[in-house]
Amino acid sequence: MKLDLFYAPVACSLVPFLLLEEAGASFEVHVLNLRAGEQSAPAYLSLNPKHKVPLLLVDGVPLSENLAIQTWIARSFPEARLLPGETWGDCQALSLLSWFASGFHPHLSRINQPAKYCGAGCTPGQVTEIATQQLAARFRIAEDLLAGTTWFFDRFTAPDAYFFWCCRRAGQLGVDLSALPSCRRHFEAVGSRASARAVLGFERECTERSRRT
Ligand SMILES: N[C@@H](CCC(=O)N[C@@H](CS)C(=O)NCC(=O)O)C(=O)O
Known part of the structure; x- marks a missing residue:
């Protein structure tokens, strides 16, 4: 294959x-x-x-x-074992993946390029402000889900990777996650995995290569 x-x-x-x-x-x-x-x-x-x-x-x-x-x-x-492995757990994992795709990602896109989402009478600053508020509410829910646990399930699974990206992108776009200790702990846990280190290393190489050209 x-x-x-x-x-x-x-x-x-x-x-x-x-x-x-x-x-x-x-x-x-x-x-x-x-x-x-x-x-x-x-x-x-x-x-x-x-x-x-x-x-x-x-x-x-x-x-x-x-x-x-x-x-x-x-x-x-x-x-x-990137999904829990039984029907109920797998559906709970898909529920999280769907939430990250539809509840987090669109707001991150708005903060990234607010002008693209402006209609008449609305400024890029307002788009960013609303998207930031919407994200803050969603991160608070995730914070509760991660309280007292390292992963969303009993081990690392796909939703952990997707939420890692949501936190990383939010941080890069200036969203303040400092009051969310469980999200931050989760971010560190995913970031310290060999898979994440390999991907971030590859990203660094791409960025350096494009800087040189
Ligand atoms: N619904 C898509 C969204 C993917 C998406 O928005 N990707 C962005 C990067 S994070 C992209 O490729 N943007 C380029 C563009 O919109 O032209 C998915 O979940 O895969």
């Missing part, structure tokens, strides 16, 4: 990258420069007309959407 992951530094494609590392999968990473608009090049649009990363090609056939890609990885590499 040939796996090709389309990835961009800093973007949410970090999550399937990390899970493929956890699974010990053999895969090729194709780096896109989102700022340069490489996600809108015709060759990429023919694979993913939604012009987004992540995208996973499985034997040349594209699969888009983080939730679907993560679920595919977890099911295809069962020995990595």
Whole structure:
């Protein structure tokens, strides 16, 4: 089976990258420069007309959407135990993945590019402020879910990787997580895994390479 992951530094494609590392999968990473608009090049649009990363090609056939890609990885590499492994637990995990994709990610996108989300009579500052408030409410819920526990389930699973990215991106965009000790502890726990260190090392190399060119 040939796996090709389309990835961009800093973007949410970090999550399937990390899970493929956890699974010990053999895969090729194709780096896109989102700022340069490489996600809108015709060759990429023919694979993913939604012009987004992540995208996973499985034997040349594209699969888009983080939730679907993560679920595919977890099911295809069962020995990595990236989902709880029984129906109720798996549905609880999908519930978290869906929440991160629909409850966190869109607000992070708004803070990243507020002008894109402005209608008449609304300023980028207001978009950022509302998105920050919405995120704060969601992070408080996550804080309660993580109180007294290292992981969302009894061990590291896919939702931990996805929430790691949400916290990382929020921090990079200036969202203050300092009053959320459980989220911060969770962030440290995921960040210290070999998979996360490998992905962040790769990201550093990409960033340095693009700085040099
Ligand atoms: N619903 C998609 C969202 C993916 C997404 O928004 N990716 C961003 C990076 S984090 C992207 O590729 N943006 C480029 C663009 O919008 O042109 C998913 O869950 O996979």
